[in-house]
Amino acid sequence: QVQLVESGGGLVQAGGSLRLSCAVSGTTFRLANLGWYRQAPGKQREMVATITPTFFTNYADSVKGRFTISRVSALNTVYLQMNSLKPEDTAVYYCNLDDARDYWGQGTQVTVSS
Numbered sequence: 001q002v003q004l005v006e007s008g009g010g011l012v013q014a015g016g017s018l019r020l021s022c023a024v025s026g027t028t029f030r031l032a033n034l035g036w037y038r039q040a041p042g043k044q045r046e047m048v049a050t051i052t053p054t055f056f057t058n059y060a061d062s063v064k065g066r067f068t069i070s071r072v073s074a075l076n077t078v079y080l081q082m083n084s085l086k087p088e089d090t091a092v093y094y095c096n097l098d099d100a101r102d103y104w105g106q107g108t109q110v111t112v113s114s
Helices: none
Strands: 003-007 010-013 018-025 033-039 046-051 057-059 067-072 077-082 091-098 102-104 108-113
Touching (some): 018 033, 018 091, 033 077
Parallel strands (some): 010 108
Antiparallel strands (some): 033 046, 033 091, 091 102, 091 108
16 A cells, blocks of 8 residues: 655745655655645645656746755655745645556645745
8 A cells, every 4th residue: 555644844934944755655666756746725736846766857947946856765755845935835735656656645734924
């Protein structure tokens, strides 16, 4: 059974930083595409960042230069380092794993105050 457990969300002031973590179990972590998505109130879920098994990364234009996605196979964990946070980054952030099927975590709330 594949499980994704996110942590690290919270309340931060604009300009601050947070690091999200997603611990993965139940699948071959090193072979999976991984990603972070977010959903703000009243909006559709959107891609924030993705990382392939070969460490190729892709970012939404709105977070380029501020967010960094990384993965550590020894820990079966994917991270999202978020710097220079803005109020518009406020959303529930979800971890995603794609190994030919899609799996999602439960989400973690990130709130950025102005």
